[in-house]
Amino acid sequence: MTHFNYKGYQGSVKVSVEDHCLHGKIEFIGDLVNYEAETVSELEKEFRLAVDSYLETCKATGVEPKKPFKGSFNVRIGRELHEKAAKRATDIGKSLNEYIKDIVKTDTESHA
Template sequence: MNHFEYKGYLGSVKVSVADKCMHGKIEFINDLVNYEAETVEELKKEFEASVERYLEHCKLVGKEPNKPFKGTFNIRIGHELHEKAAKRAEEIGKSLNDYIKDTIKKDIESHA
C-alpha cells in the first residue's frame, strides 16, 4: 500500500532523502492539504489530523469539502470513439454508461 485511507480520503506517502523526512498530501481533491513526519506511524497520524483539520476548516468557512471520488466523471474520447462505443453498447443491449462501467470493471478485475 502506497497510501493512507481515512474517512474516504486517500493520502500519499513520499520520502525525501535530502530532507530526511516523509511527506504527503490528500490526493484526488482540488484543495491542497500537505503533511510531513519522520516515521510512517507519525505520517499516518499527521495525515489523519490533516483530514480532520481540513474538514473542520471547511465547516468553519461554510464550504463543502471536496470528496475524492463522487462516482461520476467526465471523459473526452473524441467523436469517432464515442460513436463506436454508443453503437457497441446498443448492439449488446446496454446503455453507454453501463457499457463503459462494465468495460472498466472487467479491465480492473483482470489486473487485480
C-alpha cells in the same frame, strides 16, 4: 499499501531523499492539503490530523469539503471513438454508461 485511508479520504506516501523525510497530501480532491513526518507511523498520524483539520476548517468557514470519487467523471475520447463505443453498447443491448462501466470494472478487477 500506497495510500492511507481515513474518513473517506486517501493520502499519499512519498519519500524526500533530499530532506530525509516522508510527506504526502490528501489525494483526489481539488484542495491542497499536505503533511510530513519522519516515520510511516508518524506520517499516518499527520495524515489523519490533516483530514480532521481540513474538515474542521471547511466547517468553520462554511465551505463544503471536497469529496473524492463522487461516482461520475467526464472522459473526452473524440467523436469517432465515442460513436464506435455507443454503437457497440447498442449492439450488446447496453447503455453507453453501462458498457463503459463494465469495461472499467473488468479491467480494474483483473489488476487488483
